[in-house]
Each structure stands twice: as structure tokens, then as C-alpha cells.
Amino acid sequence: MGSDSARSHPDHVEHPSGVRVWPRNVHRGPEGGLKVGALSLDRIADQFGTPAFVLDEAEFRGRCREFRDAFPEAKVYYAGKAFLCRAVAAMAHQEGLGVDVCSGGELTVALSAGVPPETITMHGNNKSLEELERATALGVGTIVVDSFEEVARLTAIARRRGVRPGVMVRVMPGVEAHTHELVATAHDDQKFGLSLRDGSAEAAISGIISDGVLQMRGLHCHVGSQIFDSSAHELAATRVLALYARFGMPDGGPWPELNLGGGFGISYTTAEEPVSLCDFAAALEKVIGQECATLRIPHPQLVIEPGRAIVGPSMLTLYRVGTVKPRPGLRTYVSVDGGMSDNIRTALYDATYTATIANRTSTVAPVPTRVVGRHCESGDIVVREARLPGDVRSGDLLAVAATGAYCRGMASNYNHTPRPPVLAVNHQGVRAVVRRETDADLMNLDVGP
Numbered sequence: 001m002g003s004d005s006a007r008s009h010p011d012h013v014e015h016p017s018g019v020r021v022w023p024r025n026v027h028r029g030p031e032g033g034l035k036v037g038a039l040s041l042d043r044i045a046d047q048f049g050t051p052a053f054v055l056d057e058a059e060f061r062g063r064c065r066e067f068r069d070a071f072p073e074a075k076v077y078y079a080g081k082a083f084l085c086r087a088v089a090a091m092a093h094q095e096g097l098g099v100d101v102c103s104g105g106e107l108t109v110a111l112s113a114g115v116p117p118e119t120i121t122m123h124g125n126n127k128s129l130e131e132l133e134r135a136t137a138l139g140v141g142t143i144v145v146d147s148f149e150e151v152a153r154l155t156a157i158a159r160r161r162g163v164r165p166g167v168m169v170r171v172m173p174g175v176e177a178h179t180h181e182l183v184a185t186a187h188d189d190q191k192f193g194l195s196l197r198d199g200s201a202e203a204a205i206s207g208i209i210s211d212g213v214l215q216m217r218g219l220h221c222h223v224g225s226q227i228f229d230s231s232a233h234e235l236a237a238t239r240v241l242a243l244y245a246r247f248g249m250p251d252g253g254p255w256p257e258l259n260l261g262g263g264f265g266i267s268y269t270t271a272e273e274p275v276s277l278c279d280f281a282a283a284l285e286k287v288i289g290q291e292c293a294t295l296r297i298p299h300p301q302l303v304i305e306p307g308r309a310i311v312g313p314s315m316l317t318l319y320r321v322g323t324v325k326p327r328p329g330l331r332t333y334v335s336v337d338g339g340m341s342d343n344i345r346t347a348l349y350d351a352t353y354t355a356t357i358a359n360r361t362s363t364v365a366p367v368p369t370r371v372v373g374r375h376c377e378s379g380d381i382v383v384r385e386a387r388l389p390g391d392v393r394s395g396d397l398l399a400v401a402a403t404g405a406y407c408r409g410m411a412s413n414y415n416h417t418p419r420p421p422v423l424a425v426n427h428q429g430v431r432a433v434v435r436r437e438t439d440a441d442l443m444n445l446d447v448g449p
């Protein structure tokens, strides 16, 4: 997605491969430190402190547009679970995307950012009654139903209110996606959706149609996350389209949409290279077209829900190095002022990341390094295998690339640690779009003995 910057690359080590892991406006300035556009990360750290997430707004917006260009016929929803705040919800909306939410809290953020309810899709495998009532009352565009209980609850709400909410049935197509087992969501032995294999998807669809209370907008499936090629999406589309054919889709209706979820992978290191978005889209469209022709059904409106591939590469995390411990014969341990409370992905999924010194360059040879956090846990690792110059020292700034997705969003207050801010940079400068949490914020929740 996008080409490498012609400017000085943040890390010469990764340059030859051509894989870009840093946001498009990040480059090394002539004095050696990293900059986002015209702003040095050094200055940002002085102004806002560390750790901090830094969002390159142009990267975020550019990626929204790249999805729209690669899938010109599709509806694109930004999956807010990857990272949501009012500023990014507004950016996604301004770029012509809808927003996919999976909780009442995410719904509140999207609405208060001015995202129209009809451009919101609501997910969740165990939505509360209150969430269903609220989504129905607000006229949320699509509620993706995930269980028989939910179909019954939503049907009762719709009857009582005398409305016809738009729904999709989340189908579990029985596809094994090539990704970490904790982020694969379309195989049989997991919690999301209604199964194709045991007939529950078909039963739920029949029930909704015969009741006629809910308005069927189509079928949904999501094969998993951090997926590098289109094969799992293609297989899922094929299986779900067979359901369209079984239930008939006269003249393009009554189910106009086929939602294939998100899952588009990104490069966390130069060793990881997903297929280009255009190739992904072309392959998927081809299979859907062929399948519709074979099944003699109209081509449904394609819907996708990318999260990671929009916000992930748009952010970096800026840390300050506190301690450096060389362990001869093993590696150097570099401790930063954040850790698993702002990035749980390394501990949870064995995720890989790229780190570089952000305040200067160094000519010292890289040594095997592990970037660790400040938490009371030996698994508190930010970058398991980093290659940082042997002279990395206390006081240096460290930037970790591609931390926009599922890092701030999954951040915790472990060890009573306030969560970092999100600082958005555009041509006008830098602003906090999420401020830093304070000790006072945390103490406010503690009602005392």
C-alpha cells in the first residue's frame, strides 16, 4: 500500500526491502532525529511527554482513500475496535467511510463525532439488551446478529417499537485463516457467528425471513485478522454466496449486501509483506463475480470493514529509554517508560515490531536487543527481537512502528499506569486527540474504604 518515501528513511536497516512500516510523513531530519512532517519527535516528546502514540493524519486519511480506490464498488466501514476516538471517527466519516462499532461505548464515540447512525454497523457476540434498544432507537444502519437469542431479542424490540431494523446474520463459514489462532474467527471452534456446518446460520435466516419483522440486509462473515492474501476471504465468500443462492435473491433483493469483514494484514517488520490492496481486491472481486455467475444470482453490494490496515501503520509509539542492561552472550535489555499496558500484542500474540532510535542516528553496529516495558512481569516485552545500535542509552527516544491498531485500544492500567495520549500530526501541527491519563483520573475511580 503506497510507495516508499523518497526522503531519508527512518531506519536504513529496513530500506533495501522496500517494505514500508513507518507512516508516510515519518523521515529522518538532517540532524539525525525522526520527524513527522516538519515536527521532530524530540519536540513532540518535550511538549507532551512519553510514552505517547503519534498519529500521522495523512497516513490515516490516505489509507481510507486507498481502500475506497481499491474497492470502488464496495461500502467501506472503518472497524473502530482497532482504535477509536472522536477525531479518527470524524476522519473516517470525512473520507467517506462508515464506522463499525462493537459496543455501546464505541457507538457513543462514533455518534458524538458526527457519524450518522445509518452509516454505522453494530457488532458483538453478546450485545446487551440496552445496546440493542439503543441501536434500534437510533436507527443504526445495520445490526449484525450473532445468535438465536439475539434474533429473538431484536425481534421483540422491533415489534414493540413498530420499527424494522436492518440486520445481517453473521455466518461462521468454517474457514481456517492463516493467522494467529487468537485472531482467527471463521473456523467452527470459536465464539462468533452462526455455523454453516451445523445448519444454525440457515435456521436463523429462515426464522428472520418468515417472521418478517427484521429487515434482512444480507450476510456477514469475518475470517480473522492480520491476513496476508485473499484466499480465506475468497473461500468464505464462496460459501456465503451459496447461502444467498439457497434463499434466493430476486433482482438483487431482498438482501442487497455481502459483508466480508476486515482482516487485511500489514507489515510490522520488513519481513512481513501482505499482497497489495489492489491485488487483494481484484482477486476477491473476480471470485465473487464468477461465483455469482455460476449460481445465477445478482452480484450483491460488497461491504468491507478494515481496521488494522487503516490505523495500524498510521501510528507509532514514542518511548523514553530508562535503563540499558547488556546481558553478555544473550542480548541487551532496553527498558522503556511504557510496555504491556500500552502494547499487549507482543505478550498476547507473539507480535513482532520494528524499533529505532528517534532522537539521533548512530554509526555503532546493531546488537541483538529486547525492548521491554516497566511493568512487574517478565513477559512485559514490546519488541522481542530488535536490532538497535550498541550505544543505545538512557534518555534516548525510541520509536516503535505500526502501533495504531489494537494497542491504545487494548491498553490497560496495569500497575496503576495512566494510559498514553494520542497525538495527531497534520500540516498544521500536533494536537492531542486523546489526552494522557493522569494519576488523578485513576484515583477518581477509587471510592476509598
Ligand SMILES: Cc1ncc(COP(=O)(O)O)c(C=O)c1O
Pocket: 079, 081, 082, 100, 123, 185, 222, 224, 225, 226, 261, 262, 263, 264, 305, 306, 307, 308, 309, 405
Ligand atoms: C466483525 C469484524 N469486522 C472487522 C474487524 C476488523 O479487523 P481488522 O482490524 O483485522 O481489519 C474485526 C476484527 O477482527 C471484526 O471482528
Ligand SMILES: N[C@@H](CCCC[NH3+])C(=O)O
Pocket: 081, 183, 185, 225, 226, 345, 349, 405, 406
Ligand atoms: N486484537 C487483535 C485483533 C482482533 C481483531 C478483532 N476481532 C490483534 O491485535 O491483532
